[in-house]
Amino acid sequence: MLDPHATLPFAATPHPDAGGAHRLTWDSREAGPEVAFVALPGERMHGNAFVEAALANGAPFVLTDLDVPRALRVPEGQAQQALFAWARQERxxxxxxxxxxxxxxxxxxxxxxxxxxxxxxxxxxxxxxxxxxxxxxxxxxxxxxxxxxxxxxxxxxxxxxxxxxxxxxxxxxxxxxxxxxxxxxxxxxxxxxxxxxxxxxxxxxxxxxxxxxxxxxxxxxxxxxxxxxxxxxxxxxxxxxxxxxxxxxxxxxxxxxxxxxxxxxxxxxxxxxxxxxxxxxxxxxEVSVPAGRYRVHPGRYTVIDDAYNASPLAVKAALDALHAQPGRRISVLGRMLELGPTERALHAEVGAHARQRADLTYGVGAYAAELGERAFPTVPELLEHLLAEVRSGDVVLVKASRGLSWTPERRAQEGVGLDVVVEALLSARGD
CATH class of the missing domain: 3.40.1190.10 (Mur-like, catalytic domain)
Incomplete structure (x- = not known):
């Protein structure tokens, strides 16, 4: 139990109504009767903007520099330092x-x-x-x-x-x-x-x-x-x-x-x-890896969901694993993010490896032509052709970066976040 009234390694004043919590979160959407909220500075907004929402959701206390009910109040601008000091004490x-x-x-x-x-x-x-x-x-x-x-x-x-x-x-x-x-x-x-x-x-x-x-x-x-x-x-x-x-x-x-x-x-x-x-x-x-991390879905055709994230090293490793599979091997690759000025060359390098390790290669979005012999500008166009091509006994690897901060429209255009391709393949398999 996280007790806001306990001796803490930072200067703070707990509100009399502040109660104990089982968890602490930086995401106000997770705040609730057992989950307290810490209001931190963010890239776009400060967590203080979400304090009222966290309290309305029942957060037992809020670590903040605001004077609000159930606050574990710290000096102005000290919430992040307080959180890190608390973390070091518990660790x-x-x-x-x-x-x-x-x-x-x-x-x-x-x-x-x-x-x-x-x-x-x-x-x-x-x-x-x-x-x-x-x-x-x-x-x-x-x-x-x-x-x-x-x-x-x-x-x-x-x-x-x-x-x-x-x-x-x-x-x-x-x-x-x-x-x-x-x-x-x-x-x-x-x-x-x-x-x-x-x-x-x-x-x-x-x-x-x-x-x-x-x-x-x-x-x-x-x-x-x-x-x-x-x-x-x-x-x-x-x-x-x-x-x-x-x-x-x-x-x-x-x-x-x-x-x-x-x-x-x-x-x-x-x-x-x-x-x-x-x-x-x-x-x-008995370990089950999270979705998107080389999770294998056997069936009429096998789908390998490795769509959570991608870097050249990770894509090559996934392609090597695909190559060891029986049947017709298909790679579906999208854009790898944050590669700087060498990104085109790195995509071409990965695409060349895909052509060596897979029988049929697809690329989508930016650098589609570098990534696959069959290149499509958007995810919907890719799916139209891929779903018509895949057949029993195939093994399909899907991998790309996520671009989580992007809009769904940009994700589809740029060829990132290919979890939608995994979902479509599994749905079309019908088993």
């Missing part, structure tokens, strides 16, 4: 916090690490306010925490590390992403490497190439092949992936190599935490 009470970053595979790694450790883990959002609210809610739990730590600008990882203070820092992969702000893959490697300041560091097999021993002494690697903690005898079939780790057999239904490597990470973390590996392997077999 300090937890015995094991794992921070995960990388250019691709963060959410998948988070899911498997959390299952292995039976940990609390971050939901989809991984912004600083979301992480702070998560730490306030779960920091004092005796269960470990797994925190996804994504960045898109220089200096952000240092801020996240200062907030989360991970005991174990993990880098899943390194590749071109968020280049508009980060500038180069070398900058990405350096910035994400800040997470390895933790007491223990781990890097995935692909990322290990960016962290030679003379640069980060003692950083261990995991995955398959020449790594410190290897999974062995990996086999990937349409039914899923299987391998062994320290003699323990691991079977992951409907999984690709990316999920298998994430499972190895989970096993390494569990082993270092002193947990028996057989039960861990059973938990890993």
């Amino acid at each position: 300090a009470k937890n015995p094991l916090v794992v921070g995960i970053t990388g250019s691709a595979g963060k959410t998948t790694a988070k899911s498997y690490a959390a299952a292995a450790l039976e940990a609390h883990y971050m939901p989809v959002f991984n912004t600083m306010p979301a992480i702070a609210c998560f730490l306030v809610e779960f920091g004092a739990s005796p269960r470990p925490l797994v925190v996804e730590m994504g960045i898109d600008r220089v200096g952000e990882m240092a801020e996240l590390v200062d907030l989360v203070r991970p005991d174990v820092g993990v880098v899943t992969s390194i590749g071109p992403a968020h280049l508009e702000q980060l500038g180069s893959v070398e900058n990405i490697a350096r910035e994400k490497g800040g997470i390895l300041q933790a007491a223990r560091g781990l890097v995935g097999a692909q990322a290990a190439a960016y962290y030679p021993p003379d640069t980060y002494p003692g950083v261990e690697s995991y995955g398959f092949g020449a790594v410190t903690h290897p999974g062995q005898h990996l086999q990937v079939t349409p039914a899923g992936a299987q391998f062994r780790y320290q003699g323990v057999r691991v079977e992951l239904p409907l999984a690709a190599p990316v999920q298998a490597e994430a499972a190895v990470l989970g096993l390494v973390l569990a082993e270092q935490a002193g947990l028996p590996l057989e039960p861990v392997a059973r938990r890993l077999a």
Whole structure:
């Protein structure tokens, strides 16, 4: 229970009517009788504009600098600093916090690490306010925490590390992403490497190439092949992936190599935490990745929903997994965002890889011609042709960036947010 009248690590005056909450949110739409609201500065509006709505929804207290009912009132302009101070206080009470970053595979790694450790883990959002609210809610739990730590600008990882203070820092992969702000893959490697300041560091097999021993002494690697903690005898079939780790057999239904490597990470973390590996392997077999993260939908034709987000590294990995599938392989690719001045060349590079790994390639929106042999300017035009083409036994991969802040019309025009394509394919399958 979050008690606004308790001793807190910041200056605040609780309103007499302020009550305890089970959760704290930065999104006023989530506020309710058990969920308090923290009013933070935003890119477009300040959270103070939504305080009345949060109170009307029954929020037991509101962390704000306004003089309103049920306020946990802080000095003017101090709400964000207060939230972060509270988060650090609660995080300090937890015995094991794992921070995960990388250019691709963060959410998948988070899911498997959390299952292995039976940990609390971050939901989809991984912004600083979301992480702070998560730490306030779960920091004092005796269960470990797994925190996804994504960045898109220089200096952000240092801020996240200062907030989360991970005991174990993990880098899943390194590749071109968020280049508009980060500038180069070398900058990405350096910035994400800040997470390895933790007491223990781990890097995935692909990322290990960016962290030679003379640069980060003692950083261990995991995955398959020449790594410190290897999974062995990996086999990937349409039914899923299987391998062994320290003699323990691991079977992951409907999984690709990316999920298998994430499972190895989970096993390494569990082993270092002193947990028996057989039960861990059973938990890993039950992991269900969130929608849009290489979720396989078998049926008359198979749909691989990888539409949540995209970077060149992630798209190539998904195409490699598609290539291992039987039947006619179809890739449906949309625009990858935040790639800076090299975006056309990077889209062409990904499109060339698609032509090597798939039997039929579609591109949609901006850079459609670079991404696929069959290119369409908008999503509706793509769907008209795709739904007429797909047939029994096909395997269809759908992947693009999201563009969540864009209007639906712009999303359809630019070829981002292809979850609508996944929905249309599943609906048309009729099984």
